[in-house]
Amino acid sequence: MHSQAMFFRARADERVDNPVLQRALAKAKPLFVGKRAKGIEGLADDGMEFEALRQAAAAIRNRVVDDLDVWLEIFEERARATGAEVLWARDGKEICQLVIDVARRHGVTKAVKSKSMLSEEASLNEALAGAGIRPVETDLGEYIVQLAGEAPSHIIAPAVHKTLAEVEALFACHHGRSPLPRTAADIPALAGEARQVLRQHFLSAEMGISGANFLIAETGSAALVTNEGNGRMVTSLPKVHVVITGIEKIVPTLEDFATLMRLLPRSATGQTISNYVSLLTGTRRPGEAEGAEKTVYILVDNGRAGLLGSPWQDMLRCIRCGACMNHCPVYFSVGGHAYGWVYPGPMGSVLTPLYTGLENALDLPHASTGCNQCGAVCPVGIPLSRLLHDLREAQVARGLRPRRERLGMWAWGRLARWPGLYRWCARRAARYLAWLGGAEGRIRVFGLAPGWTAGRDLPAPSGRTFHELHSSRQTKIG
Amino acid sequence: MSSREIILARVRAKLGRSDAAGRRTRAEAALAAPLRGPQPVVGDDPAGRFCAKASALASTVERVPAAADVPAAVTRYLDAAGLGRCAVGAADLATFDWAAAGLAVAWRGAVDADTVGLTGSFCAIAETGTLVLLSGPRTPASLSLLPETHVAVVFADRIVATLEDAFALLRREEGEIPRSLNLISGPSRTGDIEQTIVLGAHGPRRVHLVVVG
Numbered sequence: 001m002h003s004q005a006m007f008f009r010a011r012a013d014e015r016v017d018n019p020v021l022q023r024a025l026a027k028a029k030p031l032f033v034g035k036r037a038k039g040i041e042g043l044a045d046d047g048m049e050f051e052a053l054r055q056a057a058a059a060i061r062n063r064v065v066d067d068l069d070v071w072l073e074i075f076e077e078r079a080r081a082t083g084a085e086v087l088w089a090r091d092g093k094e095i096c097q098l099v100i101d102v103a104r105r106h107g108v109t110k111a112v113k114s115k116s117m118l119s120e121e122a123s124l125n126e127a128l129a130g131a132g133i134r135p136v137e138t139d140l141g142e143y144i145v146q147l148a149g150e151a152p153s154h155i156i157a158p159a160v161h162k163t164l165a166e167v168e169a170l171f172a173c174h175h176g177r178s179p180l181p182r183t184a185a186d187i188p189a190l191a192g193e194a195r196q197v198l199r200q201h202f203l204s205a206e207m208g209i210s211g212a213n214f215l216i217a218e219t220g221s222a223a224l225v226t227n228e229g230n231g232r233m234v235t236s237l238p239k240v241h242v243v244i245t246g247i248e249k250i251v252p253t254l255e256d257f258a259t260l261m262r263l264l265p266r267s268a269t270g271q272t273i274s275n276y277v278s279l280l281t282g283t284r285r286p287g288e289a290e291g292a293e294k295t296v297y298i299l300v301d302n303g304r305a306g307l308l309g310s311p312w313q314d315m316l317r318c319i320r321c322g323a324c325m326n327h328c329p330v331y332f333s334v335g336g337h338a339y340g341w342v343y344p345g346p347m348g349s350v351l352t353p354l355y356t357g358l359e360n361a362l363d364l365p366h367a368s369t370g371c372n373q374c375g376a377v378c379p380v381g382i383p384l385s386r387l388l389h390d391l392r393e394a395q396v397a398r399g400l401r402p403r404r405e406r407l408g409m410w411a412w413g414r415l416a417r418w419p420g421l422y423r424w425c426a427r428r429a430a431r432y433l434a435w436l437g438g439a440e441g442r443i444r445v446f447g448l449a450p451g452w453t454a455g456r457d458l459p460a461p462s463g464r465t466f467h468e469l470h471s472s473r474q475t476k477i478g
Numbered sequence: 479m480s481s482r483e484i485i486l487a488r489v490r491a492k493l494g495r496s497d498a499a500g501r502r503t504r505a506e507a508a509l510a511a512p513l514r515g516p517q518p519v520v521g522d523d524p525a526g527r528f529c530a531k532a533s534a535l536a537s538t539v540e541r542v543p544a545a546a547d548v549p550a551a552v553t554r555y556l557d558a559a560g561l562g563r564c565a566v567g568a569a570d571l572a573t574f575d576w577a578a579a580g581l582a583v584a585w586r587g588a589v590d591a592d593t594v595g596l597t598g599s600f601c602a603i604a605e606t607g608t609l610v611l612l613s614g615p616r617t618p619a620s621l622s623l624l625p626e627t628h629v630a631v632v633f634a635d636r637i638v639a640t641l642e643d644a645f646a647l648l649r650r651e652e653g654e655i656p657r658s659l660n661l662i663s664g665p666s667r668t669g670d671i672e673q674t675i676v677l678g679a680h681g682p683r684r685v686h687l688v689v690v691g
Contacts, residue, residue, distance in 0.1 A: 024672075031673045046518035046605070056515040063508075069489045070498065070505045088482040140679060141670035157670065164672050184674060191668055191676040198680065203590055218509050219655045229666035229681025232623050236613075236658060247485065252508055258641040259515030269669070272531075273606040276681070277661040284657060287615035290587050291657045301485045308492035 001123050001151060004340035005352050005361035012334040012367075021161050025332050028160050032326035035270030036377065042272060048262070057263050058381040060256045061317035064248070068308065071217050071250045072299065078220030082282025084295040091302050092122030099124060099209065099242055100131045102296050106240045108133055108207040112198075114226065114234040115139040116211030117155055117320065118244045118300055120342040121355070124209070135209075136201045138230040140194055147174045153336030155343060156268050156322040161335050164190075198230070208234035208292070212245045213319070214260065215297075218253045221281040222297070225264060225274045235280050241292035243280075247299050248316040260319060263379035267321040303355035311390045315350050317380040324374035324384055330367050339364065346374035346384040353391055359400055365391035426465045434463030520639040524604035528637045529689060531607025535664035536677060537685040544690065545633075549579030551688050552629055556581070556594065559684070561627055567596035569616040571631060587618030588625050595621035595628045595682070600652075601636045601644050606663055609687070610644050613658040622662060628682040630662075634691035 004011065015021050040050050064071050076086045089095040095118070103111065111128060113119065113135055125135040125146070137146040141158035145151065147170045152158030159167070164182055171193055172179035182190070210231060212222035222243045224231040235241050251257050265271040284291035307313050325331040325345025336344035341352045341361070349364040365388045374384040395401055401409075415422050436443050437460020446453045479487075495501065521527055529539045542551050556563060567576075567583040576583045588595050600612045609630055613619040622628045638644050641661075648655065666681030677683055 028673055046520070048516055048518050052516045060515075066493070067495070067501050067505060068493065069486055070501045072486065072489070073502075074505060074509070088480070088485050090481050090484060094481060138680070139670070140668045144670065157673070159670050160673075162671075167671050184672065187671045187674045188676045190671055191679060195678070195680055199590065202680075217505075218512070221655060227666065228668045228670075228679035229623060230679070232619070232658075232660065233680055236619055236623070247489070252505070253512035254645040255512040255514050255642050258645065261641065262515075262518075273608055273661070273663045275535075275663050275666055277608075277663075279655060279659040281655045281657060281659075285614070288613065288618070288657065289615070290618050290620055291613060299485070301488065305485060305488040305492055308489060309494055310492075 001120050001342050003352065003356045003360055005356065005364055006340070008338060008340055008361070008363035008367060011340060012338040015334045015338050020163055020166070021335050024161050024163050025335055028157070029326075029332045032157075036267060036323060036326065037270070039266035039270030039272065043262075043266070053259065053263055054379055054381050056259050057319075057379055058317060060251055060259060061319070061380050064250050064252065065308070065313060065316045068247065068250075071252065072247060075215050075217045075220060075250050076299075078217065079215075079282075079297055080220070082220050084220065084282050084297055086297045086299065089298050089300045089302070092124075095119070095122040095244060095298055095300055095302075096124055096127035098296075098298055099244070100127065100133070102240065102242055102294075103128070103131070103133050103207055106206060106294065108205075108240065110134045110136065110201065110205040111207040111209050112136050112138050112201050112205040112234050112238065113142070114208070114210040114224065114231040115142050115152075115158070116209065116244050117152075117342055118211055118246060118302070119209065120151060121302055122244075124244075133207075136198070136205065138198050138201065138228075138234060139226075140191060140228060140230075143194055143198065144170060147171075151337065151342070153344065154322060154325060155320055161337065202230075202233040202237050205238045207240040207242065208236075208238040209242045209244065210234050212243050212249060213264065214257055215245055215250045216252075216254060216257055216279065217250050219279070219281055221279045223257060224278045224280065225261075225276070226278075227269075227271075227275045229276055232276055232278055235278065236291055239292060240294045240296070241280070242296045242298065244298045244300060246304050247301055248304050264319055264321050267323040267377065267379040307354060312350065312354055312387055314382050315347070315354070315387060317382055318347055319380055320347075321379055323377040323379065324382075327373040327377050329369055329371065329373075334367075339367075346388065347382075350384060350387045350391065358391070358394055358398060362395065362400060365389075365395065423465065423467055426467070430461045430465045431463055433460050436460060514642050517640060517642070518605050520604050524637045524639055525634040525689060525691070527604040528602055528607055528632070529687075531604070532664065532687055533607075535607050536667075537607070537664045537687055539687045539689060541634075541689045545574070548631055548688055548690060549574050549576045549581060552576075552596065553579045553581050555629065555686050555688075556627075559627075561594055565594035565596045565629070566592045566621060566625070568598055568618065568621055570598050571596060588620040588623070590624060592625045593627060595623075595625035596631075597621050597628065598631050599636070601638055601647055602632045603639075603641055603644050603661070604637050605640045608641075609660075609662040610648075611660045611662060612648075612652070612656040613660075614656055619658050619660060622660065623681050626678065626682055627684045627686070628662075628665075629686045629688065632687055632689045634689055637689075
């Protein structure tokens with residue numbers, strides 16, 4: 001996907017003022033937060049603790065990342081032994097080329113897709129359409145955003161920004177029927193309509209494209225976690241199955257997979273387990289009348305290797321549960337599309353600059369209140385607010401901050417070297433702001449930073465600096 | 479250089495770790511002796527727990543005392559729900575006397591027009607109320623996917639405590655993993671329109687479990 005992350009501020013502004021989006025987000029947030037909380041609380045009923053599980057999960061992911069070369073080779077050997085083909089892609093362009101080559105070799109005209117964020121990184125749908133192959137998204141949320149000509153706004157709830165009325169309008173238009181007045185009671189009918197339309201696509205497509213939640217080194221398998229069943233259809237009905245995954249997605253054993261499965265659904269949707277967890281291994285076996293005859297893995301770098309050995313290596317533990325965005329005050333103010341690339345929320349604010357270039361996503365590391373709710377809920381213990389902070393430092397180190405800010409920091413730095421002068425200036429500023437705040441103690445319009453007071457008042461300081469208060473207190477104690 | 483070599487070289491360079499052979503040996507050793515993470519306390523009635531968890535996930539459950547009672551129980555369920563008396567089934571269930579219970583079963587994989595899919599199960603998991611189904615010539619995975627109704631037979635003595643126990647059973651009895659291993663926990667569902675849960679997204683709308691013993 002072509003990144004629009006450099007326009008984060010403008011995109012965020014538009015969305016803060018969009019009442020339809022704000023309504024959709026306001027409805028979703030308490031549900032996401034509440035469901036996860038209940039799911040995590042439920043661990044205690046079975047005598048388990050979140051913290052212990054999280055440490056175990058982080059250790060599994062670290063083990064893989066620390067020896068990634070070795071695990072990739074083991075996975076490749078074992079997957080090949082089951083009859084699968086294993087291909088490698090450096091970037092999005094190569095993913096598209098490999099998928100189109102496989103499609104052409106097998107005479108594919110239509111590909112059904114189960115949700116894959118990596119295919120969004122590669123803009124695979126556009127590439128397929130350009131090659132005369134029709135891509136059909138089959139996850140209901142992905143299907144809705146595909147009809148709308150949009151990108152997903154959330155990694156596990158792609159259409160969270162769409163209201164019922166918008167879905168109805170899209171379905172009426174694309175399914176060739178007149179629009180109907182709809183209430184929440186009609187949601188099952190809309191889901192049923194999509195089921196019927198997509199069922200025909202599942203049965204007629206020659207190729208299925210999916211991601212994988214994990215690759216299991218022990219068995220050379222892809223693990224797919226879904227609720228709708230579309231993942232099972234995509235990976236078993238068409239004659240060709242292509243799995244596109246990042247190189248970091250490996251877990252060593254089935255036992256390790258089991259540990260991660262105690263955290264992934266709970267963190268994502270609060271479920272103890274998702275409806276369908278499928279382990280797919282190789283191709284159709286002798287005597288079987290169904291199942292893919294050709295299975296191709298595409299192992300993708302697209303920036304991931306660059307994180308190894310860097311201050312951001314922790315990010316490679318990510319299992320894409322979405323808990324960080326579900327608990328992010330920034331995400332729920334601006335929605336996923338404001339972030340401008342594939343991944344929104346805190347994990348997106350870390351990944352987008354690292355995968356598309358620090359200079360192409362300058363605002364994202366700052367799209368954080370520093371509250372660290374994301375880090376607190378992360379099931380693999382990724383220190384997201386620390387990583388965002390490190391990205392801010394990297395911007396400064398590379399001289400990427402705006403000229404005014406750099407100049408301001410330089411001036412402040414100079415001033416701080418002269419404590420007497422610094423105190424004198426601080427006193428003047430504190431008195432001035434107190435005077436500006438008046439009797440109410442609030443500044444309604446602040447001339448130096450008018451944007452800051454556009455949406456809220458600035459509380460005025462009392463008129464005395466910290467130094468003054470501190471020395472007066474010291475004198476009293478003395 | 480191929481993309482494979484370029485990516486692996488980049489990974490090795492960034493990791494900056496030597497002793498590839500030693501690391502490989504340690505990784506192989508970890509695979510040969512898999513370790514379990516924190517385990518749940520599942521209790522001493524796995525069958526009871528399995529039934530309770532499966533019901534909570536919107537499956538319907540009936541317990542019957544013996545295998546001979548299964549066909550009549552399935553017919554009863556289908557009649558009560560008005561689902562007719564035709565099904566497609568997995569050949570490993572062909573030994574039951576379905577004709578005596580008035581049920582016509584075709585032993586093959588499912589197609590779009592089939593309304594009821596009948597399967598056994600490799601085992602089931604008490605921890606989460608989950609069925610474990612293995613694909614194979616006699617157990618096509620389409621049976622639990624395409625029809626609107628999935629009826630599964632579970633033997634109580636095949637209900638294990640945890641997911642790890644199911645994997646241990648798989649290694650012991652099958653030796654290898656099939657083309658598709660499906661963990662199924664209730665009817666398919668979606669919450670993609672305004673976070674409202676709807677049952678029957680792409681897979682079955684109903685999952686009925688007959689638990690034997």
